[in-house]
Amino acid sequence: MSKNYVQIDPKDNIIVAITPLEKGLKTLVAGKEVVLKENIKQKHKFSLNNFNIGDEIFMYGVLIGKATETILEGCAITIHNVVHASATFNDAKEKFTWTAPDASNFKNRTFNGYHRADGKVGTANHWLVIPLTFCENRNLDVLEGALSEKLGYETKKDFAVDTDALIKKYKAGATSEEILNTPIITTKEEISKNRLFPNVDGIKFLKHDGGCGGIRQDSEVLVKLLAGYITNPNVAGATIFSLGCQNAQIEMLQKAIEDIDPNCAKTVHYLEQQKSASERHLIEEAVKHTFIGLTEANKISRKPAPLSKLTLGLECGGSDGFSGISANPALGFASDLLVALGGSPVLSEFPELNGVEQELINRCETAEDSKKFYDLMRAYSASAVAVGSGFENNPSPGNIKDGLITDAMKSAGAAKKGGTSPVVKVLDYTEQVTKPGLNLLCTPGNDVESTTGLVGSGCNVVVFTTGLGTPTGNPVAPVLKMSSNTNLYERMNDIIDINAGTVITGEDTIETMGEKILDHIIRVASGETPSKAVLHGNNDFIPWKRGVSL
Structure with a gap:
């Protein structure tokens, strides 16, 4: 421009x-x-x-x-x-045609991923530790302390302190001066080099505040979300902590996993504290089973896979007045390229589709999905109004300050992430992506709740556009941050992966930027270029309780 x-x-x-x-x-x-x-x-x-x-x-x-x-x-x-103000819409489809973009530059491209027994391919290889209720969060902390640093995985800081080195010096009779001259700081890079299981990218601890209390439906939805994480192609297996008396029962999780994958070949260890001899015994069992699971997960390595195995989450947060004219449409072009290659982009954040409903309804391949999207949007809007709010309250102070003054303005720009291709499936929260092509997934507009939902429905990589900057990441899928403007990219280069500000300055077109985005996705999916969120250990995980969240 x-x-x-x-x-x-x-x-x-x-x-x-x-x-x-x-x-x-x-x-x-x-x-x-x-x-x-x-x-x-x-x-x-x-x-x-x-x-x-x-x-x-x-x-x-x-x-x-x-x-x-x-x-x-x-x-x-x-x-x-x-x-x-936003346009009215109905569930009647109008005629829609689409011409796929030229994807010849990517025709023979592959990514190196982890092939699973169900035919899916992961862009990472993680082991999960999950509580079925918040009562078990403390036990996750104990397990994390016992395993993460010792096995060469990330710490909560950019470094680890090797106190053992000081203990050895002291026991050997070292002087105070010798102790002061002993190196004890280990960087994340040094920790990673010492990984016992080099083919396992991480042990991820999905702490949450649900599983009991509230309404039963919240626990039922949580269990389906957790099943989606366990069956995500980026996951090798899981260790599950249950207290025993909570609403989210082990049998519910097992049924949810079976509903997604009746022949699930992943190892899932279930530990119930109220049936354990003691807390010490529970932790001992958890450590041993997780360690054995890691030895099995380490046996798989990256192999080439077609780009059709990419399920791409489309997310935005901290948007500005440039998001809808640089980052989002460029990501939309990348989405269209992926559709042409047989992949599956997923557009979420339903409060931020307000005003463009009719366009998306027209793009639905079936009348059934048109009706489903119509019903989900109407129900979501009504639930917001019922508590004295509404979609019009979605823009944040940061959005407004940087030029997005109404929800419909914000939504029209946000929807550009979904490109122009047909909508092959409309999914409610926790429903799984099973059909190649553009999917719509009902999630809140809240960044972390939405990203959490995208990965729970099967996304193995996420691109997150932003005009103001955010460190958001995910425990399971790499999240690539893309700036809408060059100023942001230069100021927050430590957390931003891609700069779409070159579209604003005229160095790139939407099309050339879209191709750069897809190329970057392929390198991240192959493990060649880690996302900044992964490097910083941003493992944000917030399940949606289906209450009103804009």
Whole structure:
């Protein structure tokens, strides 16, 4: 984008400022000259026309708001003069056609992954330790302390302290000066080099606050989510802690695993504390069974796999006014490329699809899925209204500050992550991705809850676009962070993997950036380039309790 302002769609009657624009600047948009009547902040918008109270405002070609006061041509669009509004929709499909992009540059590409007995391929190889109730979280802490550093896995810091070295020195009669000169700090890189099981990427501890209390449905949903994590292709097996009396029973988890994979070949060890001789005995059994599980998981190694085995989670968080014109559409093009190659991108965050429902309904391949998406969106919206809220409350203070002033504006940009391909399946929370092509998954707009849900439904890699920056990661799937602007990439390079700001500056097109994204995904999926979230040990895991979460 070489200009300092842009009209995204010919139907749009507000214009995006690519750079800060000063009052008095003459702009030429679609042959019309507009003189700015006030300063316009970068990423914010100005009016192409005069608006009266109640007039509809369009961006990305869709309704995103209505004027709440008179707005003169060339004035700033703000939360003070515009209110959220979105287009109506119904469950009747309209005609839709799609032409797949040219994916010839990736035709013969593969990634090196972990092949599972069910035919899926992982981009990582993890062992999970999971509590069925929050009462068992402490036992996970004990197990983590016993295994992680000793086996060469990540610590909670960027380094580990080798106190054993000081103990050996002391017992050998070392002087105070000798003790002071003894190196005891070990970096994460050094710890990783000493891994006993080099083919196991990590032991992940999925602590949570559920499994008992609340309503029974919360525990039922949690169990299905945990089953999705155990059957995820990035997982080799699991150790399960149960107290015994909680709502989330072992039998429920076993049934949920069977529902996903009736012939599940993964090793899952179940330990119930109320049947154990003592807590010490419980921990001893857990350590031994987990250690044996790791020895088996280590026997598998990476082998080439087709790109059709990639299930790509599409996520955004900390979005800004550039997200919908750089990072999200570029990721959408990568999604379309993956669909053309037989892969499965997954678009989630249903509160952030508000206003583009009809487009997605039209893109559904079946009337059944159109109806399912319609019903899920209506039910979600109604549940928010029932507690005195609504989708219009989704944009965060950070979103608004950086130019996303209504939910429909935010949603129209967020939906770009899903590209333009047909929707092959609509999934409710915890339902599994089984069909190649673009899937829609019902999750909240909350970053971590949504990412947690994507991986629980089978995603083996996630790309997370952001305009403001976030360290979010996941215990099981690598999460690649992509910035919408170069300034963010340069300031937070330690946590951002890809820079889509080159689309804003004109160095890349949406298409060339999309190809770069897919290339980066392949390298991460092959274990060649670790994501920044993995390097920093960002293992965020928050199950959704199906209450109202925007």
